[in-house]
Amino acid sequence: MAAPTETDVCIVGAGPVGLFQVFECGMLRMRCVVVDALDAIGGQCIALYPEKPIYDIPAHPSISASGLIEALIAQAAPFRPDYRLGRQVVRLAREPDGRLRVGTSAGDAILARAVVIAAGAGAFGPNxxxxxxxxxxxxxxxxxxxxxxxxxxxxxxxxxxxxxxxxxxxxxxxxxxxxxxxxxxxxxxxxxxxxxxxxxxxxxxxxxxxxxxxxxxxxxxxxxxxxxxxxxxxxxxxxxxxxxxxxxFFGLAMELGPIAEWGLALDRTHVRIDPATCATNVPGVFAIGDIATYPGKLKLILQGFSEAAMAAHAIHPLVFPDQALHFEYSTTKGVQGIAA
Missing domain, CATH: 3.50.50.60 (FAD/NAD(P)-binding domain)
Incomplete structure (x- = not known):
């Protein structure tokens, strides 16, 4: 059996919110592995409506779903994310050192300090x-x-x-x-x-x-x-x-799949989180985007983007416990890729 891949953060879901999570983690010098059951990056945006115009992305009066995904991929690229596509996350276990071991349907494993569930509607199919x-x-x-x-x-x-x-x-x-x-x-x-x-x-x-x-x-x-x-x-x-x-167009049939067996606090097909940190009740596991729920939650991509930023800052002390995190604007620090 191959040795597990070691990283800082494992992101479950390669939709728009999962891609922006790569960027936010990268800005804090955290490496990411992204796992998605689909064979292409983009989640529902690519699988269901690649040419559909989206009107509520800031600074874009209108942008196609595929155009949004292309831009997010380019934005995340400097941080060299490791995409593992065409496989489902099936297992989650905790190692003696506190790290989380994520197992996939392809038989590979990822060791990470934190796991972010950005799975949108979970495993989905049309009604x-x-x-x-x-x-x-x-x-x-x-x-x-x-x-x-x-x-x-x-x-x-x-x-x-x-x-x-x-x-x-x-x-x-x-x-x-x-x-x-x-x-x-x-x-x-x-x-x-x-x-x-x-x-x-x-x-x-x-x-x-x-x-x-x-x-x-x-x-x-x-x-x-x-x-x-x-x-x-x-x-x-x-x-x-x-x-x-x-x-x-009668909506999607949503299922959490194996994620439902992780001991997470659930509200039907959604994961309950702390809105201040996006943390779930399972230490080291976070949820963002449509799959996450809390009072006042809006199912908007832009809210998922905000959650990605909050989650990254909450994860930083798990990855770098001895480093203080000093908040900086991107205009001050710039974008510096993570070296191989």
């Missing part, structure tokens, strides 16, 4: 609508995420759902699709007010059709090629929507 035969269409004309907007150019698209993803993609695809129809069981949407205003404006201009109040009822097509989406009212009234593609 699928209960439609007969939907499996035959998945990946061909039924999708749960948009990888490339151009793939829907000139197509008749039906979007089902009432949250941010459904509303944002309806607004975006209205620019390229031949037709966009939004199916939702009620007239009220659970999305950012500004996005709903844009959607309503497009509907008023006839660029988006609002199919409300309806819900998905069935699919018509052959060999995975969609011809129409059947929708129905709560009274059972059925209508058919001609369609080349169906996008279903």
């Amino acid at each position: 699928r609508p209960p439609l007969d035969g939907i499996e035959a269409f998945e990946g061909r004309s039924v999708f749960y995420a948009v990888q490339r907007r151009e793939e829907f150019r000139g197509k008749r698209v039906v979007i089902a759902g009432g949250g941010d993803s459904a509303v944002d993609w309806a607004v975006s695809l209205a620019e390229v699709a031949a037709a966009v129809q939004v199916v939702h069981r009620r007239a009220k949407f659970r999305a950012a007010p500004e996005s709903v205003v844009r959607l309503e404006a497009l509907a008023a201009d006839g660029k988006v059709a609002m199919v409300v109040p309806y819900q998905l009822h069935g699919l018509r097509g052959t060999r995975g090629v969609l011809e129409a989406v059947e929708v129905a009212t709560l009274k059972g009234e059925v209508r058919s929507l001609p369609a080349d593609a169906l996008l279903c």
Whole structure:
């Protein structure tokens, strides 16, 4: 068995908040190993909506999810993070010297003074609508995420759902699709007010059709090629929507996976933390981003960024117990990479 990799901090999750944790730790001269179950860096931003515009990142009026990840990777690069992708963290144990041993599904091990859980929604997958035969269409004309907007150019698209993803993609695809129809069981949407205003404006201009109040009822097509989406009212009234593609946005099914067995204080599928330090109830284990919860928590990337900074400062005395930490602004200290 290969010797474990020794580092200062092991970060579980390579999404935007996990990447910024690398930067914040690096600024305090702490090395990081980053583990992620996906085969690519970026978490949900890359796996589910790489081209989706994000509007609430400071100094960026609009930035695509993939653009944000590229910038965060570049920002973390001077600190030479060790990315371990395509593997899940499956074990956590404490060594006699107090360090934490993290074991992965690939059989490797990481020894660290601290572990930061930045796993977003944990192990995630889309909530699928209960439609007969939907499996035959998945990946061909039924999708749960948009990888490339151009793939829907000139197509008749039906979007089902009432949250941010459904509303944002309806607004975006209205620019390229031949037709966009939004199916939702009620007239009220659970999305950012500004996005709903844009959607309503497009509907008023006839660029988006609002199919409300309806819900998905069935699919018509052959060999995975969609011809129409059947929708129905709560009274059972059925209508058919001609369609080349169906996008279903009903949220994610979230599971903590093996993390749930670590003895952490949990609130359903979230980890409770001290908001001042992002520490969990397990010494040396911290949580940041969407997976972390505390009173007043907002599930925003920018709040996850703030938590990454607080966690890094709380971790520093664990890595350097004999060194006092003197707070400095980045404009004063600059960015100095960690030597190999």
